[in-house]
Amino acid sequence: xxxxxxxxxxxxxxxSLARAGTLETPHGTIETPAFIPVGTxxxxxxxxxxxxxxxxxxxxxxxxxxxxxxxxxxxxxQAGGLGAFMNWSRPTFTDSGGxxxxxxxVGYKKVIxxxxxxxxxxxKKANLARIDNDGVTFKSHLNGDLHRFTPEISMQIQHQIxxxxxxxxxxxxxxxxxxxxxxxxxxxxxxxxxARSLAEHRRLNAERSHRPPQALFGVVQxxxxxDLRRKSxxxxxxxxxxxxxxxxxxxxxxxxxxxxxxxxxxxxxxxxHMLGISEPDDIFDCIENGADTFDCVSPARVxxxxxxxxxxxxxxxxxxxxxxxxxxxxxxxxxxxxxxxSRAYLSHLFRSKELLANTLAxxxxxxxxxxxxxxxxxxxxxxxxxxxxxxxxxEYYESR
RNA sequence: GCCGGAGUCGUCUAGUGGCAAUGACAGGAGACUGUAAAUCUCCCCCUUUUUAGGUUCGUAGGUUCGAGUCCUACCUCCGGCA
Numbered sequence: 207x208x209x210x211x212x213x214x215x216x217x218x219x220x221x222s223l224a225r226a227g228t229l230e231t232p233h234g235t236i237e238t239p240a241f242i243p244v245g246t247x248x249x250x251x252x253x254x255x256x257x258x259x260x261x262x263x264x265x266x267x268x269x270x271x272x273x274x275x276x277x278x279x280x281x282x283x284q285a286g287g288l289g290a291f292m293n294w295s296r297p298t299f300t301d302s303g304g305x306x307x308x309x310x311x312v313g314y315k316k317v318i319x320x321x322x323x324x325x326x327x328x329x330k331k332a333n334l335a336r337i338d339n340d341g342v343t344f345k346s347h348l349n350g351d352l353h354r355f356t357p358e359i360s361m362q363i364q365h366q367i368x369x370x371x372x373x374x375x376x377x378x379x380x381x382x383x384x385x386x387x388x389x390x391x392x393x394x395x396x397x398x399x400x401a402r403s404l405a406e407h408r409r410l411n412a413e414r415s416h417r418p419p420q421a422l423f424g425v426v427q428x429x430x431x432x433d434l435r436r437k438s439x440x441x442x443x444x445x446x447x448x449x450x451x452x453x454x455x456x457x458x459x460x461x462x463x464x465x466x467x468x469x470x471x472x473x474x475x476x477x478x479h480m481l482g483i484s485e486p487d488d489i490f491d492c493i494e495n496g497a498d499t500f501d502c503v504s505p506a507r508v509x510x511x512x513x514x515x516x517x518x519x520x521x522x523x524x525x526x527x528x529x530x531x532x533x534x535x536x537x538x539x540x541x542x543x544x545x546x547x548s549r550a551y552l553s554h555l556f557r558s559k560e561l562l563a564n565t566l567a568x569x570x571x572x573x574x575x576x577x578x579x580x581x582x583x584x585x586x587x588x589x590x591x592x593x594x595x596x597x598x599x600x601e602y603y604e605s606r
Numbered sequence: 607g608c609c610g611g612a613g614u615c616g617u618c619u620a621g622u623g624g625c626a627a628u629g630a631c632a633g634g635a636g637a638c639u640g641u642a643a644a645u646c647u648c649c650c651c652c653u654u655u656u657u658a659g660g661u662u663c664g665u666a667g668g669u670u671c672g673a674g675u676c677c678u679a680c681c682u683c684c685g686g687c688a
Contacts, residue, residue: 244640244641246641247641251641251643251644252644267640269640269641272641272642299640301640302640304640305640306640306641306642309640310642334642347642348642373640378640425640451640453640454640458639479640480639480640481639481640482639482640483639483640484639485639488639500639500640501640502639502640503638503639503640503641503643504638504639504641505639506641507638507639507641507643507645508637508638508639510643510644510645511637511638511643511644511645511646512644513636513637513638520638522635522636522637524634524635525634525635526633526634526635556644559644560644561644563644564644
């Protein structure tokens with residue numbers, strides 16, 4: 207029986223946990239480290255799949271919660287799976303929906319607090335989600351209908367959607383939850399749910415042998431706590447997952463060491479995916495500490511909101527100074543947008559609220575982050591990672 | 607010429623005699639990390655670091671403790687009649 211999924215490490219960066227490799231799936235191979243753009247509702251907002259492929263995207267990640275609510279997993283299954291449905295022939299991922307189910311309630315807008323644990327910014331009480339040890343009952347953000355996810359249900363949905371790589375259903379805690387709550391969450395939910403996700407996943411892979419086999423990543427939690435991160439990574443690492451997602455709340459300034467704790471405990475020969483990370487400094491820190499893939503909405507979202515990446519940092523294209531600036535957005539960028547359009551034109555499109563603004567900005571931002579990760583991958587292979595990182599970070603964060 | 611109506615922050619607009627005065631747009635700045643996001647926040651008469659001060663609702667007077675609001679005249683615009 208052919209394994210659906212194969213991860214090979216081709217080179218390592220000495221003195222670090224960084225590695226470059228390949229991740230084979232039934233829909234193609236991903237060169238790692240890799241950034242995976244997010245197309246939550248089976249579309250990367252404002253781009254056609256062809257445009258997305260042209261930015262350099264090797265895969266796309268969609269969301270089980272959103273696709274479950276609409277159009278419903280049956281329809282995607284009937285279409286032949288996510289890739290066929292959205293006309294994307296390369297590899298696909300789906301997130302379990304755990305993040306959405308939880309973040310719409312207790313953690314809404316407060317899940318990943320990068321600045322700390324200021325009690326003044328504590329999240330409001332849960333209003334859409336209620337968590338118990340068996341699963342989560344929640345209200346649809348679309349119409350308030352009551353729904354329930356359990357690990358089994360999430361896996362059933364993810365198998366109907368049919369992405370190459372799926373994630374276990376986990377509990378998302380926040381930085382505001384106590385240490386005791388974090389332990390209780392790992393012991394009573396995230397870890398048992400991982401085992402249940404894995405069992406249901408195996409059953410479904412066997413039952414649905416007419417479809418390409420899917421892979422399942424377990425999701426490590428533990429917030430900012432070293433003992434909990436290590437414990438969670440070790441616990442999940444002993445289970446037969448195809449890879450691992452590193453998730454949950456964490457302080458931005460500690461993202462590197464937190465990644466390292468998990469990488470040191472996880473099996474060396476399986477891929478590690480950072481959930482929801484894409485800022486350049488975070489990507490460098492995570493790769494250096496053993497991360498292989500990333501997904502994030504940020505490049506697309508901030509792009510639609512008028513913020514474009516440059517090697518000198520992120521800038522808002524609606525700034526007055528760009529109104530009459532006829533240079534390409536970034537002379538050193540080889541994306542479609544920079545090859546063909548000026549800053550003044552982009553400024554005009556955003557000010558006019560023209561739809562093309564979203565498309566051109568998204569193309570640039572996705573390409574920027576994808577290219578960055580490509581360059582990092584190459585720097586691991588030729589051992590220039592540290593100088594490349596130092597140069598990039600200095601230019602990106604200090605020159606503006 | 608007569609009768610009626612109207613003049614408020616760049617634009618449109620709210621405004622019972624009682625706090626520079628509503629909202630929208632335009633304009634300026636910022637934010638966004640497993641997408642409830644083509645979204646959100648702040649500024650937007652002048653000066654000031656501020657709790658402050660100054661000057662304002664077509665113009666000029668008046669009534670009043672107090673006027674964007676009431677009265678008078680004038681100016682401008684829009685209807686109607688000549």
